[in-house]
Amino acid sequence: MRADAQRNYDRIVEAASEAVARDGAEASLEEIARRAGVGSATLHRHFPNRWALMSAVFHGRTEGLCERAGELETAPDPHEALVTWLRELAAYSATARGLAAVLLAEPLQQSESCGAMLVTAGERLRLRAVEAATVRPDVSIADLLTLVNAIALAAEKTGPAEAARLVSLAMDGISAHPQTR
Amino acid sequence: MRADAQRNYDRIVEAASEAVARDGAEASLEEIARRAGVGSATLHRHFPNRWALMSAVFHGRTEGLCERAGELETAPDPHEALVTWLRELAAYSATARGLAAVLLAEPLQQSESCGAMLVTAGERLRLRAVEAATVRPDVSIADLLTLVNAIALAAEKTGPAEAARLVSLAMDGISAHPQTR
DNA sequence: GCAGAAGCGGGGGGCCACCCCACTTATTGT
DNA sequence: ACAATAAGTGGGGTGGCCCCCCGCTTCTGC
Numbered sequence: 398m399r400a401d402a403q404r405n406y407d408r409i410v411e412a413a414s415e416a417v418a419r420d421g422a423e424a425s426l427e428e429i430a431r432r433a434g435v436g437s438a439t440l441h442r443h444f445p446n447r448w449a450l451m452s453a454v455f456h457g458r459t460e461g462l463c464e465r466a467g468e469l470e471t472a473p474d475p476h477e478a479l480v481t482w483l484r485e486l487a488a489y490s491a492t493a494r495g496l497a498a499v500l501l502a503e504p505l506q507q508s509e510s511c512g513a514m515l516v517t518a519g520e521r522l523r524l525r526a527v528e529a530a531t532v533r534p535d536v537s538i539a540d541l542l543t544l545v546n547a548i549a550l551a552a553e554k555t556g557p558a559e560a561a562r563l564v565s566l567a568m569d570g571i572s573a574h575p576q577t578r
Numbered sequence: 579m580r581a582d583a584q585r586n587y588d589r590i591v592e593a594a595s596e597a598v599a600r601d602g603a604e605a606s607l608e609e610i611a612r613r614a615g616v617g618s619a620t621l622h623r624h625f626p627n628r629w630a631l632m633s634a635v636f637h638g639r640t641e642g643l644c645e646r647a648g649e650l651e652t653a654p655d656p657h658e659a660l661v662t663w664l665r666e667l668a669a670y671s672a673t674a675r676g677l678a679a680v681l682l683a684e685p686l687q688q689s690e691s692c693g694a695m696l697v698t699a700g701e702r703l704r705l706r707a708v709e710a711a712t713v714r715p716d717v718s719i720a721d722l723l724t725l726v727n728a729i730a731l732a733a734e735k736t737g738p739a740e741a742a743r744l745v746s747l748a749m750d751g752i753s754a755h756p757q758t759r
Numbered sequence: 760g761c762a763g764a765a766g767c768g769g770g771g772g773g774c775c776a777c778c779c780c781a782c783t784t785a786t787t788g789t
Numbered sequence: 790a791c792a793a794t795a796a797g798t799g800g801g802g803t804g805g806c807c808c809c810c811c812g813c814t815t816c817t818g819c
Contacts, residue, residue, distance in 0.1 A: 399785060402797060426776065436799030441777060536747065543732050544744060551728030563725060566717065570751015580816060583766060608806070617768030622808060 406443050408433040413454045422451055422495020451499045452511055458493060459511040462486060466518035476531035479522045480568050483545045486515070487564045488557040490549030497549040500542070515542060587624050589614040594635045603632055603676020632680045633692055639674060640692040643667060647699035657712035660703040661749050664726050667696070668745045669738040671730030678730040681723070696723060 398406075412433035416424035426447065430440040444450035465485060472478040490497040500512050519538045526532040544567055552560035579587075593614035597605035607628065611621040625631035646666060653659040671678040681693050700719045707713040725748055733741035 399796060401785070405798085425774085427774085430799095437776080438778075438799055439797080442797080447776090540744065540747060544729065544748065547728035547732030547744075548725065550731060551724050563721065563728075566721060567725065567748040568751065570749065580765060582816070586767085606806075607808095611768095618807080619768055619809075620766080623766080628807095 402443075405433070405435050405439055409435060409440055409443060409450070410453050413450055417451070417454055417493070417495060422447075422498055426450070448499055451495060455493065455496050455499060455511050458489065458496070459514050462489065463514050463518040466522055470521055470525065475522070475525035475529040479519075479526045479532065480565070482519065482522055483541060483568070484561045484564045486542075487545045487549045487552070487560040490546060491552045491557045491560040494553055497546045497553070500546050512542070583624075586614070586616050586620055590616060590621055590624060590631070591634050594631055598632070598635055598674070598676060603628075603679055607631070629680055632676060636674065636677050636680060636692050639670065639677070640695050643670065644695050644699040647703055651702055651706065656703070656706035656710040660700075660707045660713065661746070663700065663703055664722060664749070665742045665745045667723075668726050668730045668733070668741040671727060672733045672738045672741040675734055678727045678734070681727050693723070 409429065413424070413429045416429045416432070426440060427437050429450075430437040433440070440450070444453065462482075462485070466482055469478040469482050472481075490500070496511075500515070516538055519542060523532065523536075523538045523541065527534050545564055548563045548567065549560050552563060590610065594605070594610045597610045597613070607621060608618050610631075611618040614621070621631070625634065643663075643666070647663055650659040650663050653662075671681070677692075681696070697719055700723060704713065704717075704719045704722065708715050726745055729744045729748065730741050733744060
């Protein structure tokens with residue numbers, strides 16, 4: 398990639414970050430291009446569709462969440478670590494309007510994508526919890542991420558607190574006496 | 579309402595139903611108006627925004643789900659009845675692309691809305707399950723509907739089967755031994 | 760049957776995503 | 790240093806969208 402192309406790429410992502418923070422994932426691509434000081438054609442060449450741009454925007458934040466997963470790997474309680482991480486993911490997704498939609502929209506297994514990063518990071522936490530026998534082994538990390546993202550998406554209007562509450566609910570299960578069934 | 583206005587209203591809803599079945603909730607409003615044989619202004623007069631139209635489109639289906647809830651009220655196992663109903667709701671939402679988004683978008687307590695109908699219908703099933711002590715009393719029907727709709731929204735790409743599976747997962751809880759925590 | 764109001768829809772404005780193509784600019788081999 | 794070249798650029802065009810204005814049509818109560 399040529400140096401000027403790289404510079405334009407970075408400027409677009411930066412402008413997009415600001416726009417998304419203000420207007421959510423439905424921000425105008427044209428305005429992003431205008432603020433970045435590039436033509437709209439340049440934006441569309443670098444990012445063939447809206448999701449591609451959003452994916453780039455959220456890449457940094459996603460890395461932060463993966464680092465957090467690394468920290469939690471050494472936590473004493475594996476189950477608590479997994480739940481905490483998922484709750485943080487939900488809270489962040491609910492704040493960064495559009496992240497949840499992006500994660501759900503793109504195929505989860507596509508490498509280099511935000512989703513793939515979260516899968517590999519989360520899988521370790523899940524494995525630890527399964528080994529500790531606090532999580533059913535037939536529940537995949539994809540299941541958990543989909544569930545959490547779904548909740549974040551639904552809670553975008555109601556706020557991060559509600560999102561975290563629903564995550565806890567789903568994790569504990571809503572049944573009063575699950576062992577009797 | 580004048581007779582011709584009513585006729586146009588019905589034709590718009592019918593055209594919208596077909597369009598939604600084909601293209602999902604993002605169907606073109608202009609094309610819906612065209613197919614209904616009315617001007618776009620008429621469509622926008624009857625339905626001030628997209629959600630209003632979608633709400634009308636899904637009204638009939640929602641009534642069907644409410645009837646189903648009525649049937650399930652006499653089922654022998656209250657817990658199974660609740661879970662079955664929620665699973666059916668999820669499966670239908672995942673099929674009727676956009677229903678979930680509509681239910682999440684409109685305020686749940688607004689009377690006459692699809693959401694309100696589901697709340698009253700589902701509340702009875704939930705109460706029966708609470709009385710049978712198989713569901714925690716602090717879980718509201720709004721919690722359950724939000725959770726199920728969130729899952730349906732997330733599973734729109736993967737299909738109804740996956741949606742039903744995730745609902746079961748959330749209801750059972752993903753923990754291996756919930757009673758130990 | 761008629762007056763008035765309720766309803767209608769063509770057309771236009773503003774905005775959008777996306778594409779085409781003539782022009783500019785960085786890179787590379789000599 | 791410099792020319793050849795391939796990569797990159799952005800202005801403008803296209804088609805579509807939502808929504809609104811306003812003169813015209815059609816229904817309804819008397």
